[in-house]
Amino acid sequence: MPIEIDPPQIENLWKLNLVGIVDETYSPEEKLAVENFESNIICIGSTILTNPFAVISDISKAFLRIGINFNSRDYCRFLWFENSNLNKIVTYRFKVVMFGATCSPFLLQKTIVYHLEHNSDPLASQLIPHFYVDNFYVTEVEINVLGINWNVTHDSLSIKSSQYVCKNECLHHHLTKRQVVSIVSSIFDPLVSTITFPRFAIIPGNCHLHIFADASKQAYGLAVYVVTLCSSNLLLSKARVAPRPKLSIPKLELTALNLGSKMAKSLMSNSALAFQSCTLRTDSEVVLHWVHHNKCTDVYVRNRVKDIHDGEFPSKYVPTKENPADLVTCGVSFKTSE
Incomplete structure (x- = not known):
């Protein structure tokens, strides 16, 4: 059974000073x-x-195949009715890892x-x-x-x-x-x-990654394309809700480019994919100025520019009308996606 009746003596309890503390x-x-x-x-x-x-x-x-250490089961207690009797409540403990936690x-x-x-x-x-x-x-x-x-x-x-x-x-x-x-x-x-759409959409060859980043007041995200000499295919896209408190559009654009840099690290480190190079692209000239000159004193900007520099991927400009990540941040209907 994945659960058991809790023993009368409770030995382990959560400590309040550990809740929410790394x-x-x-x-x-x-x-x-x-x-x-x-x-x-x-x-x-x-x-x-x-x-x-x-x-x-x-x-x-x-x-259900992963058991919880006996000494740790007190942390996984819950209340339930004994034998469907609504007037009697009993304490149970999980013996295995909970599904949904x-x-x-x-x-x-x-x-x-x-x-x-x-x-x-x-x-x-x-x-x-x-x-x-x-x-x-x-x-x-x-x-x-x-x-x-x-x-x-x-x-x-x-x-x-x-x-x-x-x-x-x-x-x-x-x-x-x-x-x-x-x-x-x-x-x-x-x-x-x-x-x-076809699963195997990438034509083998000399493949290069181009990661397009964009942001709006509501969201920021990116679109990743694999480009070869004779083809260009969408590999994946990613979107996130704009953080609160609200940031300026240039800072959101920078956040999107930083997300693209992290995505580039993940994809380029995967030896199974074997991409030749990766280029980050944004339609924000302000962001490119921050990245290329690194003179902004704002802490938020400086930290994200540092993260982008650590990735060592070149950042280049793309016109707004040619930026596919604009569909990620502004939304697109099914008819348009067809």
């Missing part, structure tokens, strides 16, 4: 693991699009990595970069990869309108917290009607 005793390796957790999904998604063949697998009931995907990821690192098979270490929790799973005709349907017969990816229609219906009624979380957390379900 534990400075973390080793550099542990901090790096947290930072790399998100970038791993970017590399996996890119690899799927840039290789002629793709292999997937799934660990069934993965979270914020930390659960990370715990699953690190557990898999731990066992692969301690496996004597030489192939084990090669599998580590290709795992992202258990987001790859197989069906009979189609495979769901990161929330996008993959038709293995035609080797095409598709986004179906039904992925959002059922959620959109609840907008006409009173929303519950669970419904809101369900909609917001659908990171890989873009809010558009059905679109089908």
Whole structure:
């Protein structure tokens, strides 16, 4: 059973001084693991699009296979009715990692990595970069990869309108917290009607990355293109809500370019993709002046310019009308995307 009745004596409790406080005793390796957790999904998604063949697998009931240390189970208590008796409440403890907890995907990821690192098979270490929790799973005709349907017969990816229609219906009624979380957390379900496109969209050859960044009052984001001598293809895009308190448009443009620099580091460090070079592009001349001259005394600007310089990727200008990232920050209808 994944749960057990809590013993009468509670030995471990959360300490208030630990809530919301970063534990400075973390080793550099542990901090790096947290930072790399998100970038791993970017590399996996890119690899799927840039290789002629793709292999997937799934660990069934993965979270239920990870036990919680007996001495740590007091931290995972919850109240429930005993034998469906609404008048009697009993305390239970989880014996395995909880599905749905914020930390659960990370715990699953690190557990898999731990066992692969301690496996004597030489192939084990090669599998580590290709795992992202258990987001790859197989069906009979189609495979769901990161929330996008993959038709293995035609080797095409598709986004179906039904992925959002059922959620959109609840907008006409009173929303519950669970419904809101369900909609917001659908990171890989873009809010558009059905679109089908080939999975293997990158033509092999001398490939170069061009990352376009843009920002508006509502959002900032980027669009990543792979360019060869005879083709140009969209690899991925990313958008984020503009932070509060509100920043000026130039600072938001700089934030977008900094996001592009971080994306470039993740993609260029993935040896499986083997891109020859990477160029950052923005339509903000103010941002380019900050990056190229590095004389601004504003702390916010100076810190992000430093991050961009650390990436060592050239930053160049692109006219606003030719910047595809403008669609990310201003929005685009389904008809336009077709």
